[in-house]
Amino acid sequence: MNKLKAELEEGNSSLSTQRKYKWIEFVETKGTKKTKRFRVLSKCDGFELGIIKWYPQWRHYCFFPNIEIQTVYSDRCLKSISAFIELLNKEHKKR
Numbered sequence: 001m002n003k004l005k006a007e008l009e010e011g012n013s014s015l016s017t018q019r020k021y022k023w024i025e026f027v028e029t030k031g032t033k034k035t036k037r038f039r040v041l042s043k044c045d046g047f048e049l050g051i052i053k054w055y056p057q058w059r060h061y062c063f064f065p066n067i068e069i070q071t072v073y074s075d076r077c078l079k080s081i082s083a084f085i086e087l088l089n090k091e092h093k094k095r
Contacts, residue, residue, distance in 0.1 A: 021080045061088040
């Protein structure tokens with residue numbers, strides 16, 4: 001997990017508009033004035049696996065899988081998504 005965090009924090013402590021990882025890609029899209037929104041894409045085929053957006057009921061960023069296609073996730077993919085969400089939540093709390 002430390003390796004993932006180092007990869008996430010490389011270069012900038014702030015999240016960029018587009019972050020790339022080994023298997024998935026996070027692309028920022030239009031969010032709200034207060035929160036961000038990211039598309040989660042497969043690097044293999046470009047399919048949208050889901051989105052990461054603010055979930056007001058939990059006051060937390062969460063991953064919403066794409067329900068239109070069947071998706072399968074490895075532990076490494078889920079760790080990348082989780083680490084990215086963790087950074088988003090930490091960044092949001094600093095505001």
